[in-house]
Amino acid sequence: MTTQLAIRESVTEAPVKKGNRWRVIVARPGKGSSGTYSEDMFRRDAHKIIAPGGQMFINHDDTRNPKDMLATYPEGSYWDETEKAVVAEAEVFSHWKAFVEEVGPHCGVSLYALGESDEDGNVTAIIEDRLNGADLVARPGLVGSGLAEKLYESAIAVSDEKPSVTAAQEERKLEMEKDVEERFSALETLLTSLVTDKQAAQAEAAQVAADEKVVEERLDAYDAAVEAIEAAELPADAAKTLRAEARKGADVAKLIEFAKAVKDGEAARIIETADQGRDFGGRKVESATDLGKVFG
Numbered sequence: 321m322t323t324q325l326a327i328r329e330s331v332t333e334a335p336v337k338k339g340n341r342w343r344v345i346v347a348r349p350g351k352g353s354s355g356t357y358s359e360d361m362f363r364r365d366a367h368k369i370i371a372p373g374g375q376m377f378i379n380h381d382d383t384r385n386p387k388d389m390l391a392t393y394p395e396g397s398y399w400d401e402t403e404k405a406v407v408a409e410a411e412v413f414s415h416w417k418a419f420v421e422e423v424g425p426h427c428g429v430s431l432y433a434l435g436e437s438d439e440d441g442n443v444t445a446i447i448e449d450r451l452n453g454a455d456l457v458a459r460p461g462l463v464g465s466g467l468a469e470k471l472y473e474s475a476i477a478v479s480d481e482k483p484s485v486t487a488a489q490e491e492r493k494l495e496m497e498k499d500v501e502e503r504f505s506a507l508e509t510l511l512t513s514l515v516t517d518k519q520a521a522q523a524e525a526a527q528v529a530a531d532e533k534v535v536e537e538r539l540d541a542y543d544a545a546v547e548a549i550e551a552a553e554l555p556a557d558a559a560k561t562l563r564a565e566a567r568k569g570a571d572v573a574k575l576i577e578f579a580k581a582v583k584d585g586e587a588a589r590i591i592e593t594a595d596q597g598r599d600f601g602g603r604k605v606e607s608a609t610d611l612g613k614v615f616g
Contacts, residue, residue, distance in 0.1 A: 365446035366399035
């Protein structure tokens with residue numbers, strides 16, 4: 321006689337990145353919290369554990385919130401003879417890639433699937449179900465964590481009959497559910513904080529880069545102005561004054577033009593033919609006398 325049950329098992333091995341995907345150990349033969357699994361059974365039913373397109377979430381939240389969906393398993397699960405385990409390859413969504421890169425190596429995987437077991441607790445078959453999957457969780461089974469023990473066996477019946485459960489067992493089950501929920505909630509808060517910190521750091525780095533670009537552009541403009549001043553071969557005092565204006569960020573092209581005219585004796589002609597109120601390098605002058613003051 322066999323009984324249908326909901327399988328809840330944890331694997332301490334962290335996902336490993338292989339190219340653009342993450343290789344996940346879904347289950348290994350042996351004794352787990354929901355029963356005992358044979359190699360022959362896994363070899364036969366490995367493909368039933370996760371169907372092609374199965375989903376990976378941050379944890380086992382029953383709401384299955386789309387915002388918490390990390391990846392899909394395009395080819396589903398399969399038996400790997402080298403690993404002697406059921407494996408699957410996860411394809412992470414673009415907006416979660418940086419997060420999984422940082423957190424994935426420190427996490428484990430928790431499997432949930434439908435199955436059948438005999439009276440001795442041996443899982444005899446896996447039942448295909450669209451909700452079967454494997455989620456990313458805080459690495460279970462570490463010494464002192466107690467999390468593996470909290471992933472309790474939750475037997476269900478697909479028939480109309482309900483399993484007989486004592487009041488004490490039901491109370492214990494509710495306590496375990498609450499404890500696991502609190503642990504997963506704390507993990508989710510931590511993971512969200514890590515993502516927020518990373519985004520803030522990226523924004524700060526972008527601002528620093530923008531500031532550096534502005535400084536670089538101003539230095540380039542100043543260097544170009546100094547080169548133009550030197551090329552004009554102006555008197556030392558005039559060149560010094562123009563360099564000071566360039567250091568302030570002023571456009572000295574028109575000032576260089578006037579300084580060259582002064583040197584060549586053409587300043588009076590420029591003033592006589594120019595409109596009153598002409599703008600030289602951002603400094604408005606009304607007369608030749610005022611224009612001369614530009615150079616001290």
